Amino acid sequence: MPSSVMPTPRMTGGPQAPAAVSAVGLRKSYGDKTVLDGIDLHIPAGSVFALLGPNGAGKTTTVQILSTLIRADGGQARVAGHDLTTDPDGVRAAIGVTGQFSAVDGLITGEENMLLMADLHHLPRSEGRRVAAELLERFDLVEAARKPAQSYSGGMKRRLDIAMTLVGNPRIIFLDEPTTGLDPRSRHAMWRIIRELVAGGVTVFLTTQYLEEADELADRIAVLNDGRIVAEGTAEELKRLVPGGHVRLRFTDPDAYHSAAAALSGTAMSGAARDDEALALQIPSDGSQRDLRAVLDRLDAAGVQADELTVHTPDLDDVFFALTGGTTPTDQTKEAVR
């Protein structure tokens, strides 16, 4: 069990990069339901920041506030150097937003959507056409460009959505759950797109429910739960806080199960959780080769053979159960349900 007070590592040493987004004490409630309960953020320009959290944690509300869609009840924030309250248009001119629900005009074609954006960014006609054509090409939408956007697949809509966001050449891009609902191929295509954006020097603020996604993309991750940031750091730092990684051994022979449990007790692996019904042992582990070998050596020494060995790395569930300081992941229950 980690201690209930989680460290929130900060970058130390050297001057801080200019902040693309900084916020202090953002609060928002709807009626008596508090959605954000004092959020602090500092996102250096040119980095990727992921806000990780379950449904209802306040991720979308945070994005909506920072993108000027709704007003915070309290707290202060600056985006691209502009104050959210006093200069929302300054903020709007610097950002691009791709929300959770596709922000395309379904009644008109992909190309017309792009030209609409070009017009709203006041690009000269010829430049608007050039930018639209380039982005359609880059996001693999040339073939579909003259079809109504409502006939697009989920992945295509999301690509069009991002392409529209890029028309104004924003310096900061908000992506609210950019891959939710996408198939694996589209998800990987989206990840590639986000990496390209970052390579171009854009600051990306993304929200996700998937630790894997934050891990793949983000320089820094903040975990949001119940309207509070419960931990912040790099993916590695967060994973270290999480006790969910384990090796699971399953046996068919009860005798073998009991000897294995005996062999492992009284060692460094004494944290093993026993599941007598399933004849399974769970040994906390970081999944490293050395850790695995130690377990296997023990079993060999005792002359026991496991029928099945699986390595579990921490997932979002584990992160949450750990970081919210509540119960540990009740793997027994989870297994029983499966």
Place this chain on the structure above:
Amino acid sequence: MSSLTLAARDSSTMLRRNLLHARRYPSMTLNLLLTPVMLLLLFVFVFGDAMSAGLGGGHADRTEYLAYLVPGILLMTIGSTTIGTAVSVSNDMTEGIIARFRTMAIHRGSVLVGHVAGSVLQAVASVVLVGAVGVAIGFRSVDATALDWLAAFGLLVLFALALTWIAVGMGLISPNAEAASNNAMPLIFLPLISSTFVPVHAMPGWFQPIAQYQPFTPAIETLRGLLLGTPIGNNWWIALAWCLGLTVLGYRWSKAVYDRGAK
């Protein structure tokens, strides 16, 4: 760029978007025209003889009833097309694109202005279409000068503007297209209880003030006067007051509801 140039530029972009919608999906607008056209044909060719008996002391014929009917039908056409406005505004607000517009550095009111301008243009086009049907079955103006025609056109545009702003507000407060269509029903219903089909003095006494002073009747009487030379009396300024009042009311209401979207 000055804020006025910005407003004009963004509004015209939004207008182009709305006209694109209308051009791509004309069936809704055309369907809405069916009601006034069917009523025109029904009342002239089916009920025409009976209706004309109530006009001009019983000496009027069907052609005179057609002339009497057309101005009201034209204004009813405007009422019908604004139902389309309420529905399309309501549909639009459920789309993610509106959230995108709100996060862009564009003139805030341009979304609504685009809807209104597009709807007024559609309403005018619809009036021209329905008017053409009227002319095709024998409607002719009486002694109308160019100035009368200009005034008639201006009245139709103002009336369309007023009803459209109200319809935009109705669309904004409606959670879906069905609700929007229901909320806008009065705009179809009001012409039925105006002087479109029968003169107000032919209605029961207790009902006459309602029929006389609701928005449609003064506008209808003014249009009749301009096109047919019938007496206008004080109807023109009552019509104008309704148009301006409803425009201001609809504009402020719509703007308040739209801005409230940014909680």
